[in-house]
Amino acid sequence: MKSETDKPRILIIDDNPSIHEDFRKILTVDRETQSLADAANAFFGDDEGGSNDIEGGPPLEVELDSAYQGQEGYQKVLSAMMEGRPYTLAFCDIRMPPGWDGLTTIEHLWQADPNLQVVICSAYSDNTWADISRRLGRSDRLLILKKPFDNAEVMQLAVALIEKRRLINAASVKQVELEAMVQERTQQLEQRDQALRQKQKLESIGSLAGGVAHEFNNLLQAIGGYTSFAMEEIDPEGQAYNDLTHVVEATSRASEITGQLLSFSRKQTPKRRFVLLKRFLIRR
Known part of the structure; x- marks a missing residue:
């Protein structure tokens, strides 16, 4: 099992508390529920342990945080970056009165963390993909999830974007290592050139x-x-x-x-x- 600091972090930004609860049910399982499910499986001899799996697969080992307004979500992303524990993914509602709307929120989120993967959650058709693209630009960091959303779709999005962020981080580390190797090799060549001269x-x-x-x-x-x-x-x-x-x-x-x-x-x-x-x- 992963430690708390190793778990991918997901931020839910929505003004509706019930939406936060839905995401928790889909993506995670609380410890009390998990303990009861484990006890029931042991008592009834269910070795497969599938009774606590939601539609779309078993729960993820993730750290889930909540923000009920865009400004609050922005502050959480800023704090996460300062702590060196950035969020992997954010699910963001498109309408969150009386504060920022979803597009304004996402603009601020990307200012704080340019690599943050974002899923827009919306039940309205007043913002077309063309409108969103004109506002935020065409980006592979952005996906749209229509409400009411399907549990399996939410799970698939989370799994895919978590893996994408992991690969981005691994590529960044590899790039730093390659740059260090290139710099070291360049210094060696410069020294050899000086010796030759x-x-x-x-x-x-x-x-x-x-x-x-x-x-x-x-x-x-x-x-x-x-x-x-x-x-x-x-x-x-x-x-x-x-x-x-x-x-x-x-x-x-x-x-x-x-x-x-x-x-x-x-x-x-x-x-x-x-x-x-x-x-x-x-x-x-």
């Missing part, structure tokens, strides 16, 4: 660095080569020879740097090697 930038920088390093390395080879030639022509004990030695060392260090740039541009794996820190400290 960054990779392309690094590749461009690497190509530029490789080109510069290649040209610079050619210059260093020329400097180193001509310096070595000059050192062969001078006295190794002189100051000039000592100065040129520093030029060769600087050229060698610059060549190492260009080699690193070329490795970066070619995406080569850096090679590990042992070095003497003393050598670098002396250079400093």
Whole structure:
């Protein structure tokens, strides 16, 4: 059995109290009547339990509320929305003097709850379907039930519209889930796009660095080569020879740097090697 909060909620809006009682007899069964029926079934051995079924099937597990004027029904729908327990369906009379008529009431009901399913109950022919459509628009949320109504017809309408509202709610939940999935996927694609752009930038920088390093390395080879030639022509004990030695060392260090740039541009794996820190400290 469903809990009170899980039951579909139906609102009856009619100025005639007897109409409310008729709906209760058709759609629900009070606990006292149900207990008596269960006791009778147990005593007489009626396992089918059909004695308390009205014409059109067994009663529904619904929460039934009453409003006797359109303004009252509107306030109940507003309160239900604020509580987070909206009505599934409203049966609304077309004439409810001295307050709002049924069409005015429905306009206000849909302002409060756009998804509310509504059945107009009327014994009069002064409002044609064309008149109602011009006033309320063509909507799949609206049906007409002529008085005096048939019990089975009321039950069928209630069952169909309750299921329709359930499917609408399920679709809304699914839509929210899909929107969240799309948003998450979009964020992932944006992150991948940013990563790809960054990779392309690094590749461009690497190509530029490789080109510069290649040209610079050619210059260093020329400097180193001509310096070595000059050192062969001078006295190794002189100051000039000592100065040129520093030029060769600087050229060698610059060549190492260009080699690193070329490795970066070619995406080569850096090679590990042992070095003497003393050598670098002396250079400093």
